[in-house]
Amino acid sequence: TYGCRCYQPYRCFHALKLIKKDCLLSPRVSRCASTAAVPRITTHYTIHPRDKDKRWEGVNMERFAEEADVVIVGAGPAGLSAAIRLKQLAAEHNREVRVCLVEKASQIGAHTLSGACVEPRSLEELFPDWKERGAPLHTPVTEDKFGILTETSRIPVPILPGLPMVNHGNYIVRLGHLVSWLGEQAEALGVEIYPGYAAAEVLFHEDGSVKGIATNDVGIQKDGAPKATFERGLELHAKVTVFAEGCHGHLAKQLYKKYNLRENCQPQSYGIGLKELWTIDEKKWKPGRVEHTVGWPLDRHTYGGSFLYHLNEREPLVALGFVVGLDYQNPYLNPFREFQRWKHHPSVQPTLEGGKRIAYGARALNEGGIQSIPKLTFPGGLLIGCSPGLLNVPKIKGTHTAMKSGMVASEAIFSQLINENLQSKTIGLDVQEYEENLKKSWVWKELYAVRNIRPSCHTVLGVYGGMIYTGIFYWLLRGMEPWTLKHPGNFIIS
Numbered sequence: 455t456y457g458c459r460c461y462q463p464y465r466c467f468h469a470l471k472l473i474k475k476d477c478l479l480s481p482r483v484s485r486c487a488s489t490a491a492v493p494r495i496t497t498h499y500t501i502h503p504r505d506k507d508k509r510w511e512g513v514n515m516e517r518f519a520e521e522a523d524v525v526i527v528g529a530g531p532a533g534l535s536a537a538i539r540l541k542q543l544a545a546e547h548n549r550e551v552r553v554c555l556v557e558k559a560s561q562i563g564a565h566t567l568s569g570a571c572v573e574p575r576s577l578e579e580l581f582p583d584w585k586e587r588g589a590p591l592h593t594p595v596t597e598d599k600f601g602i603l604t605e606t607s608r609i610p611v612p613i614l615p616g617l618p619m620v621n622h623g624n625y626i627v628r629l630g631h632l633v634s635w636l637g638e639q640a641e642a643l644g645v646e647i648y649p650g651y652a653a654a655e656v657l658f659h660e661d662g663s664v665k666g667i668a669t670n671d672v673g674i675q676k677d678g679a680p681k682a683t684f685e686r687g688l689e690l691h692a693k694v695t696v697f698a699e700g701c702h703g704h705l706a707k708q709l710y711k712k713y714n715l716r717e718n719c720q721p722q723s724y725g726i727g728l729k730e731l732w733t734i735d736e737k738k739w740k741p742g743r744v745e746h747t748v749g750w751p752l753d754r755h756t757y758g759g760s761f762l763y764h765l766n767e768r769e770p771l772v773a774l775g776f777v778v779g780l781d782y783q784n785p786y787l788n789p790f791r792e793f794q795r796w797k798h799h800p801s802v803q804p805t806l807e808g809g810k811r812i813a814y815g816a817r818a819l820n821e822g823g824i825q826s827i828p829k830l831t832f833p834g835g836l837l838i839g840c841s842p843g844l845l846n847v848p849k850i851k852g853t854h855t856a857m858k859s860g861m862v863a864s865e866a867i868f869s870q871l872i873n874e875n876l877q878s879k880t881i882g883l884d885v886q887e888y889e890e891n892l893k894k895s896w897v898w899k900e901l902y903a904v905r906n907i908r909p910s911c912h913t914v915l916g917v918y919g920g921m922i923y924t925g926i927f928y929w930l931l932r933g934m935e936p937w938t939l940k941h942p943g944n945f946i947i948s
């Protein structure tokens with residue numbers, strides 16, 4: 455594509471400046487310049503320290519600091535539920551608790567991307583009166599379909615009660631709207647929300663415990679030099695910092711290393727979820743219908759499948775998407791292209807014909823399940839939601855588990871905050887009860903029950919082996935089988 459004559463030119467990430475004899479992929483032909491001298495692909499100060507950069511001499515690097523009781527990073531379902539539960543408990547006990555929440559999206563819910571068919575269990579626990587409060591859950595599931603696709607046809611699969619694919623009792627939602635609504639509830643309870651601020655750095659006390667976070671600096675040129683408008687980020691200090699960044703958060707990755715949190719779990723594995731929102735012809739619109747497929751265009755060794763949900767939002771809307779496990783074996787597979795092919799399947803295309811795509815996005819999902827959950831607590835902080843990987847993989851549902859983990863965390867934090875006899879070894883509080891309590895909750899039971907489904911897709915039968923395993927062992931034993939399968943050939947994304 456760029457003149458690099460290696461075998462996979464479009465895959466070559468080093469093809470901007472080419473010189474002879476330097477191609478990573480094909481040493482016999484031209485090689486990329488990048489191997490000769492590493493180009494400056496980032497100007498970030500973590501890679502190019504500012505104290506060694508003359509352009510930063512004399513720039514005021516002092517940061518303004520705020521003190522809170524609890525700081526939460528990320529306003530997704532997990533972070534917001536944690537914030538709300540803390541404020542609810544404070545109100546019940548007539549205590550003052552300062553809760554600050556930073557969210558990198560410019561508006562709460564703006565970065566949320568999900569199917570989404572949600573289980574309302576956690577919402578019911580958080581706000582038993584959610585209907586009266588006007589939570590945007592307008593579409594109860596009325597029809598559930600599951601099928602295996604071949605290139606030209608669709609084989610219907612019966613959904614037996616108790617299988618992960620059962621969706622009766624769930625709601626099809628626009629998750630961004632639900633998150634935005636949770637944001638309003640949090641604000642009404644007194645949570646201080648800072649949208650548009652990314653937590654860029656974890657701060658530590660001298661005793662090694664987490665002190666809080668710092669938000670990103672602004673006013674920096676592309677080449678890493680300060681602009682005249684340069685402004686330092688803000689420090690937010692807290693007794694406990696809650697990390698609710700979602701899947702593969704960059705601060706969580708630092709914490710894994712610092713506290714060795716992944717010591718006793720399997721490496722995490724990932725999938726990519728692609729999603730689109732369409733307005734379709736009203737005649738084809740079936741509000742409440744949920745459809746899932748596996749099979750074509752993916753081969754049996756590629757984990758993944760599709761979803762298509764008909765929403766009831768005053769206009770004929772459908773949310774559709776495709777999830778592909780990133781452990782696929784064919785290096786030429788392109789998840790986005792597979793999604794496009796799936797849309798042309800004879801059982802899918804008629805729904806979309808005459809319609810219009812109005813939104814789209816993609817996001818990573820954790821697929822490691824309970825085997826890959828790290829230690830959740832450390833001095834001064836803890837991890838909730840999809841950050842540590844609490845997604846129910848075969849259901850592709852993590853909103854309810856994320857919310858519940860936030861609630862359990864807040865209950866444990868609150869009891870430490872009000873404990874006058876508490877003797878903490880570190881300045882940042884180590885809320886170990888959160889992990890203990892989560893392990894006793896329905897979240898852990900649910901994740902444990904489905905733990906073998908994803909790894910069972912790694913036999914010669916591939917995804918169909920997983921379906922057979924689900925039909926026999928999961929359906930009969932509901933996760934009580936006395937073994938736990940490992941993820942074979944697990945790879946690590948650092």
Ligand SMILES: Cc1cc2nc3c(=O)[nH]c(=O)nc-3n(C[C@H](O)[C@H](O)[C@H](O)COP(=O)(O)OP(=O)(O)OC[C@H]3O[C@@H](n4cnc5c(N)ncnc54)[C@H](O)[C@@H]3O)c2cc1C
Nearest residue numbers: 528530531532558568569570571653700727839840852853
């Ligand atoms: C394609 C797809 C389909 C899905 N379908 C369903 C479904 O049907 N049902 C279901 O229940 N679940 C579904 N999920 C999963 C669901 O979206 C997640 O489980 C859920 O959103 C997890 O919530 P969370 O709060 O942990 O993380 P997130 O929702 O990811 O929220 C994290 C938030 O933190 C913010 N953030 C991250 N880093 C920082 C930082 N450094 N500073 C400030 N803010 C930060 C992000 O902007 C984001 O708003 C799906 C996911 C995908 C990708």
